Amino acid sequence: MGSGSCHCRGPAANGRCSSTPARPKRSSKPVTASTRWRLRGTRPVTHASRGASGTCFRASRASAAGLILCSPTRTFAHPSAKPNSRSWRCRSTTKAQAPGAGAWNRRRPNPTLLWTCGAVFPPFSRISAKCGHPEALIRRAAMEALGRTGGERAVPALARGLSDPQKIVQYSAAWGLRQLAGRKGLGIDSISAALSSQDDRTRWGATRVFATHFSYLSGHLELARKLVEMMRDPSPVLRMQACKALWQWWYWNADTSFRDRVEDTFLERMAVERDPWVRRNLTEGFYNICDENVRYLYNNWIALLARPEDRERATRGHQASGTAQARKIARALEQGLDPASRNGTSSRYDARLLLDGVLTSLTQFHLRHSDPAHPEVFARIGNDIETIKFYPEAAALLEPALVKLVHHSSPAVRERAIQAGAIVRDNSLPLYAPAVARLLVDPEPKVRETAFRFYKTFPLPLEGEDRRVTVALLSDLLRSSYRTARLAALDLVASSRGKLAQEISLAETVKALAVQEEAELSSAALRAAMTFPSLMQDSETLSVPLRTLQNAVQKASSAQVPENLLAISLEIAFTQTALSQNPQVADLLDQFIARRDTSRWTLLLELAERNRAVLGSLQMLSLVSDAVVSPDESLARRARDLVRKNPSLARNPGIAAALAESVEGEAALSRPSDKATYAIPGPKGNASPATVPLDYGFFVQRVMPVLGAKGPDGAACVYCHATHTIFRLNPPPKQGDYSEAQLRENYRSALKVVDPDNPENSLILRKPLSTAEVEGTLGTGTLAHGGGQRWNGADHPAYKTILDWIRGAKLTSNREP
Template identity: 25%
Template sequence: VASAKDLQSKIDAQVAEDLDRLRKLQLDDGGWSFDPGVKQDDGSYTTQSKTADPSPTSTAIIAFHAAGIPKEDPTVAKGIKKLLAMQKPTGMWKVASKTGFVSTSYALHALSRYFPVDPPNYADNQFNAIENESLVQTIRRVHDASVTGDPKFVSVFLDAADHDSAFVRYWAMIGLGATATGGGADGLAKGIQDHSKLVREAAHWGFRQTLINDIGWNRIFDLAQDENDRTRESAIRALFMEVDSVMPGSNMSLEELANVLGNAMNNDPAPAVRGWATRASWQWWVWNPPIRKAVNEAWVQLLKRPEPNELVDNAIRYQSHALFVVNGHIANSSKEHQYKELQDLILALRDEMREAEEKDEVLYKRLSLRLVAIASTFYQTRGGDGGPGQLGYSTPFADSLFAEAVLAQLAYSEALPEDHRYGEMFKATLEGAANIPDEALQEKLVNYSINGPERFRALASESISDPRLVSLIAVPEQLEPMYAQLWRGAYEPPRRPELSAPILKMYSKVRWIIPETDEQKNEILAFIIPKLGKYKTPSEIEALQDSQTKADAERESQAAWYIAESLGSAIGENPDMHFQNVAEAFPVGAVNNAEGRYWLEQVSWILEYKRDLPEAKVDPNKVPPVDPFEQLRTRALQLFVSQLAENADTRNRTRAADLANKTALRRNPEILVALAALVEFEKDKNVVENAKKVLSQSTNAFKKSLVAAIKEEPDHGLELDGSGNPVVPEDYYNNIVYFRDFVIPEMTKVLRGDERSCMICHGKPGRVPSLELYAPDQVGFLDTKQLLVNYRILQHRVDPEELPKSKLLRKPLNVQSVKEDGHQGGRRYQPDDPGYLIIKQWSESQVEIQRKYGLPARNKK
């Protein structure tokens, strides 16, 4: 008793504190925002958002009602008035909500608590039939009775269930479903067997409600084995439900249910029964662990057996996909929180596949074809929470099962006569190969990307799910045919997607094993650094007199430009290609425009080549080491600056202005001087704008804008100067600059493993509400206000007291626990990846920064 009293006193104290907080968080207009506020030392709360929304306003009103606060209370009265004012002319409530469904529901619930309607009182005979009643009157009477949900009118519905009119019987089924009592099961059974589809639709819904009340299981099992096809179909549809029968202790036999569903899935002569049984079985598998083994066995038979009906075959495909993604699809897979029985199903199917490979060629082909179809479902779709997505392979052995199926199907295609070899089935198989992290399959896809049918090379290249699994040896025998194909596409622009694009992906994405010796490295430079000497400017081409010579020169120049632009970007993107022999080949002196374009893409990595990882906390007394590549970096800077000049090719100048926002370039004073000059002569507004973005981040300009941004924060905690501006300490300023120059670029960088960046999800509005950031623009620029918001948001994801538990450190590694979900984007880093170490260093620096300067309240956009 003492403990109970103690608990009650704690509850009362918490309720009083929460109500006080709600009163203090109420906005001036009477509403509440989503911002829960941060408590200050004086007991007040500061909030960033001042926009009232129906959802938090409604839940606040519901809380006051639950605490027994009357509607005359000033806070409640003001809140109700604001809630009513937010109602749309259509009757709905919607501000932040995308559809308004949820906020409208909250609003109706809140208002109904303070303004309840007395439930109607129906007389026992109110819905009895009257003498000489017309059909319209009968329909109205049964309809009105059905919406009461009152069990005392079951007899009315049972009488109506025998009526000649299907419309009357329809409302009888609705009424029996709404009451969901044992007394209505006989009437619902009649509806299940009705010759009218209208009635059967209502009856299977009504029977489902009755089953949820744990009534009528044996009756529905009998109906599911009736001799009439339509009756069995409706009975199976009644079993299609999301119900946990285990925790409530249902009296239903899961064993009998499994037999009924398994027989309906695999043996029933009616296609509709087989299709609906597949859907129902999937739901029962998800919600009822004891039935999973039996459903697994039935599912193996389902995928093994032939299916003559195309609609049912399609149902098998999509329901199998739904089952195979219960551990997450490609965008939200989980390796920790798993349905373990899915692994059992996958292993059983793999055993069947391997046995069929040896003993039953027809079955082997059927299984591989089915699995490939499942794997290709929702091709390239990566929905967020609740959205569809292609298979994820987090379940153990799923990768090997589906890889074997895809490889088997590819082998089958290759064995066909040449004119039938590469059709739609081959295309679907390549689509199904996407995302499967199997080394043998990835190598196969690389081979198709380079040597396969030209019209499928791009598709094969796109299906390479993880280039890290593919390693190509950078030797002339490998590179020469790829390089030749790249140039073929360059000379034939319409065929570039088939010929050149797959090769460029190989250059930019896969792991290249670079030879050890300088002699071998120099041998492959010819396939990495293109010879672009035949390029001519438009004015040089125009000066040519012979028309054929002019046409040839134009063709050569277009091809050279394409190679310079695309191969330069590919080499610049792949760190495996950033070795010393390439860097030392950087040209000395003048280059033509195409050569300039190629090397422009290499400047950024050359400036960072073999430098130590940047430190979040800089020691001002530390002497920088001697740079053995100083002369090389100087050449690279000279070329970059030359491409910003007024006499540079306009395409190169545009590209250089885009690249100038990269950290290694933005920090260089020579480039800042060149950009300042560019602003004076450049006519292209976009180029000028990008140049100004870089200049706005020079030390003086950035400090000024940062002070202005911090000044707008009500709780920045910094001292003020005589003009009322915050004084930003040097270590604080350097920490924000590190965040700007290294953390944000790292989160924006596309990883070659899955060709996605952190910002693809976290920078897209509405995609990840729990961590939504401002995404840099196409050149990597964020204005200072947005940068500071991102800084604050991520400060709140660092736990200075228990740093290893910080979400900013755990989520990228996809750390999961019983109380913590994994990262929907999967594992982004290994603990020793340079990119992760940058994030880690910044997180570690926050321990001292937050200790010295506090943590402002803002933690979202």
């Protein structure tokens, strides 16, 4: 085998081929399992004689690669070997100890073990010689073997491999040097010399040492500085590799001056770099530098520090780092806004490139976009949910530059300026928030659309001198010709919690929108009007809910009246004194309730769940009493849920009597709301709600479409839950429809996450309303949903559909589960 070739063509005498060295007599001393070896890349060829025979290896090029790839402390067997087959197992690994043999003496050489090592693990000279083999795969295997087992003598061969014409060999040489440098501290000088080589390919190979997993080398800043200089290398591939390495180095080394230099170099190159590969690595690398996992940092790591002073120190340190970054970003944005500005570093400096690079790095990252069809939706990266975030001091530094960007002449810049505002979210921004709201009336449709998506992110200032600016802005938006601007302004007024109640001019504008004919605007205006006591006494404003109730009573079905307008009209009628004490309104409510229409009663019960003030009405109490014993099981369960959440209702004699009449009433109220939801079906008869199977037909026809519908991020429940353990769903087939078996599996899986006793406590309802903000956070009682918030509240149609199913809704035509 020394020549690297085997000419054996058949069974050998005594079970051994002529090219295999004679095996020494087997020692009686046992060999422990820790001396096993593994052979990779080749398959041993066993001769016809399988008794005490050895194994002959085809020493072709592939088998040479396999010999080189031998690594210690591994089992010597090919993956395709049968377990415990003698012909596939090294004799030295036999676990059985010879009778009467003593313990293995490590100081005395073991002939069997030495023969095994010599045959399977070639000496260094033979491995090193293969580094110059004409076959690329052999050279690659040799480089990897040196990386595993080599020492100082292996460094020159690996360094030469950095310039190999085959990329696969080049990568393996870089990996081998990284292994020796990281584990043994060898080859640092050779890596440094390769980074400074005049040969482009050698420098390229050297950068591959820092492609990944090089944290053990992060203390060698002399190497990092060479990579910083390489950001200006003539080769775009080398500049790209330097970008990839330096953002990782930034995290692994706490040297402030080095971090500053990396950040400055990234920003500097954004104003010069034109190669698309390098620009993408510049922007994404800078994004990585700024995007820390702040949720885990503040919710877990800092929170678990024992001493308050340590927690304060950690918080100050992190936010100081962000403030320093924000100062640089603000300066770069200011320079990017001035085409005549120069940073004095290069004649190729272009302010427009700088502005584009900084805005891109703050707003875009490929892994943050889960669906190209919805680029505006940001997704999580692993357990990192948040995008870049800066805190109050940093936000104050960034706000002036962001305001200038919002007023930029380019619509594309204005749109990205709104998106960039996400980095200063949750901060008081008295200048930036109104500037974004003004873009709701921008002449460009895309800018208006973006402003409408983000306006809630930046609350308008309502205190001090800024209040007048906000009132004037809201008045302008309410008078705008753009419908989305008026809807946004009404929403902002409704969320002011009465802080604008004394603004008479604003109230008049809201009133004008409330009395107009368009249902969506009118309902939004009525909700905003509830924050103005004067409008709740104004007869013209109150005529709108009064007229809506009259229409609902006259119509055969409440579906003929816009639901949003009817809901807010009912809320005003029950809660505002001017209407609740009006005999005409009381008569209309009596007629509305007397229809005993399930959809109308459901709407009223939903109103009671949303606003408990309506429970002070005797008409509402009467409705609850009747709904508890309703023959409609879904409606009855909703009413009992309402009583459970408001125990004082049970003291009402009418409701108490209804509960007593209800077969399930007393049992439902006596069960704790947080009991386990995995109920085992019991006997028929007076079964509790937890043992009554939910309607299978309703699930197939109504619930499955909800689970298969794509959300704003382009994802659907059936895809994400295809790999879950408890609520596991079959994704839709690529061709055709679901089979009956798949639908039954989905139905049974959904039953695991429902709570018929307390439907709104069902995980299938609570999870889609939850965010991932507290996922992985210790000590929180808040429910988290890895898929993020799917529905915006209990009023979402999907929520209502599933809630109706849990409450017992059935289809007229049903299939039994």
